[in-house]
Amino acid sequence: MTTSTNSLVLEIVRTLEKEGVPRDTYQLGREIDPEALARLLESADSAIEVRLEVQGVSLAVTNSGVWVTDDPPSSPPECPRCGRDVTAVIQLVPTHRTAYPCGCPVEGESLE
Incomplete structure (x- = not known):
């Protein structure tokens, strides 16, 4: 480090x-x-x-x-495909986003 x-x-x-x-x-x-x-x-x-x-x-x-911060702890969003908690959305190219850790493809702004 x-x-x-x-x-x-x-x-x-x-x-x-x-x-x-x-x-x-x-x-x-x-x-x-x-x-x-x-x-x-x-x-x-x-x-x-x-x-x-x-x-x-x-x-x-x-x-x-x-x-x-005063923000209350938030619950993670659910994957729109499988329903598992999503901790991150990985975007390697502008047209392809993947939910993590489930690996499901994410379209548009569905987790925003």
Whole structure:
């Protein structure tokens, strides 16, 4: 991990600890991809804010820091094809989107 990734991970962990979430109750690498998040923040041309949830705590992450938001934890959307919870939509080309982890194709803005 790079220095910026390490700093970001440490800041997220400290923020979660302040909210009473013990370190041994989650694996941050399974919740988010810290290296991808750090690269996204570093490469943004303008101010970018990434919202994420870890153990039911809603966080906002920017180049300026990490803080808890007042947003209530959300339930993941369901795949319109199989009904499983969708944690991400992967788009490799503009015309093809895939729900993760089920792998079903997603058309248009059906999960937005």
